[in-house]
Amino acid sequence: MLTLKYITENSEEVIVRLKKKNFDGATIIAQVVERDVLRKSTQTQLDNTSSEMNKLSKEIGLLFKQGKHAEASTAKERTAELKESVKVFDEKLSAIEQKLNELLVLIPNLPHASVPEGKHAEDNLVERSGGVMPTLPADAVPHWDLAKKYDLIDFELGVKISGAGFPVYKGKGARLQRALINFFLDSAREAGYLEIQPPYVVNAASGYGTGQLPDKEGQMYHCTIDDLYLIPTAEVPVTNIYRDVILDEKELPIKNTAYSACFRREAGSYGKDVRGLNRLHQFDKVEIVQIQHPDKSYESLNEMVNYVQTLVEKLELPWRILRLCGGDMGFTSAMTFDFEVYSAAQQRWLEVSSVSNFESYQANRLKCRFKGSDKKTQLCHTLNGSALALPRIVAALLENNQTPEGIRVPKALIPYMGMEIID
RNA sequence: GGAGAGGUGCUCGAGUGGUUGAAGAGGUACGCCUGGAAAGCGUAUAUACGGUGUGGAAUCGUAUCGAGAGUUCGAAUCUCUUCCUCUCCGCCA
Known part of the structure; x- marks a missing residue:
């Protein structure tokens, strides 16, 4: 398959070149580009939430070591919401990536410039x-x-x-x-x-x-x-x-x-x-x-x-x-x-x-x-x-x-x- | 097919719940040393995605310890599923 990066960075060119293969890529390329934007933003959200979660976990570990069990328990409660967010973002990202992949395998390779035009x-x-x-x-x-x-x-x-x-x-x-x-x-x-x-x-x-x-x-x-x-x-x-x-x-x-x-x-x-x-x-x-x-x-x-x-x-x-x-x-x-x-x-x-x-x-x-x-x-x-x-x-x-x-x-x-x- | 053991970085190998992306050794690369080489010393040595950013220098974050799911605030470490490898037995070209 074509790389996601190439498609998103050269979407116009890709559409034009695919025409030589009698492939109308305008719609599918647009879908790919759109979903890639969504993918990036979702990944950022997921990363940030995971990062917070990791930080908090380390703090809890530290608190336990210091014997501050009460504080640790309080901190634990705060993780519930984060945990849920991580799950939601993760599932969302997976769904987007899966859909992107399904789209990508439908796009044929780009013909070389020296490939002649023709249908049959x-x-x-x-x-x-x-x-x-x-x-x-x-x-x-x-x-x-x-x-x-x-x-x-x-x-x-x-x-x-x-x-x-x-x-x-x-x-x-x-x-x-x-x-x-x-x-x-x-x-x-x-x-x-x-x-x-x-x-x-x-x-x-x-x-x-x-x-x-x-x-x-x-x-x-x-x-x-x-x-x-x-x-x-x-x-x-x-x-x-x-x-x-x-x-x-x-x-x-x-x-x-x-x-x-x-x-x-x-x-x-x-x-x-x-x-x-x-x-x-x-x-x-x-x-x-x-x-x-x-x-x-x-x-x-x-x-x-x-x-x-x-x-x-x-x-x-x-x-x-x-x-x-x-x-x-x-x-x-x-x-x-x-x-x-x-x-x-x-x-x-x-x-x-x-x-x-x-x-x-x-x-x-x-x-x-x-x-x-x-x-x-x-x-x-x-x-x-x-x-x-x-x-x-x-x-x-x-x-x-x-x-x-x-x-x-x-x-x-x-x-x-x-x-x-x-x- | 039956019984048991195990799968960790380029390789070997430690690690059984908390700064472990991962000790240690080897290999490799670069540098120092040398007339040259070896030895020695120093440094480096995964991939993907995302953020900031530059002449695609950097830097931060996330994920990855066969694969997938789960338990937990937190998993290479515990549980389940699955794939694979090894040993013994059986069968067989």
Whole structure:
């Protein structure tokens, strides 16, 4: 969330900038500002009353020590009223703070100045693109047919065991998964990321820390008996490592990578583009996360985008990078680049990565701060990106590389696959 | 799952109702000392919010001793709830 201080001190600017995200913030910002004034005055009242109370208590203690029991009893009587006031102010303050917090989580992050205007995905700008569009044989088929032909993925079996959206990878299909995961992890490590193996279920505090809760509760699988959530991305557990942490400036940037299975309920997204591997309830992904100094977070964003680009290039897929417009960006992001690869048989661009700078929006919730040489504590900037999500990469690899002899394995993957062709 | 012990500052560790935001030690930072270093000496070393205030120097107040609630004029210290850790037993990959 945005910091209360920033909102109250720059309320006009905040309202203007939020417009780019198609968010009309005038009313809610006004409510925040109003309640903040109330918060401050209530806090002052509470502090003053508590202060009096503390003073009086000390006096009573002193009187008792001196054996002046009568005077102590008289003093005690005076505390009753104060005590009541403290209680009233305290409850009032808590109520105000709770309401303020409820308002704050409804306000999205401010888009960076370079984020283009726009309302929908069609307004995103193509930043750059590369790779060679494949020329497919006349009888080319989409990946779900190829998966069946070479017995790589069994969607029906997944339905039997779990339900739609839980495919079973078999044989060379399973091996391809493992090859991609290892390729992505090794590449990330070589790029300076520390490999992490996080838990796949998280508590509510973690879900709240990265913003999945409370707004996106319905999108996560919830184990109610233990009140734990299946992670929708490794971003959640990895970023929460740094919840309630004050880092030393010298530790920045922190670069972590993690493979995890990802679980998404995808409630309400049935019917559209869900065939094959395009949209799943469980999928595999390698994530990269950075915690960075605010002055350098856009350098890091750039670095991360360039890094992801090397991955799609090594996989020899046609790719393009989109600079998301204000209306298509995530709630918590200040700037996002999406990566898409072309899936030739479906003749569609598939999103395979989303790289974002959250600036201090996420860090404010997480209370992830750093202390510099000036001894001042301030919020870090957090960034993350997929590097990469597997299913759509697999879809594009299968479709684009289909030949009469089988599926050609890109050079970079051959050592991981142990074969040049899937047949 | 059963029985017991415990959760205090960057770390260790004292503290069982009254100037305890918290002894002591270690670590770290700065200063002194030294040709340099060690030792030694001195100083500093949490966070959040609020008030006064300045070139975001200071200074005061409030809250925080796992978390939440309670008892009390007053709680790190007592009570309850909850989470977590450790030991023993049971079960098990």
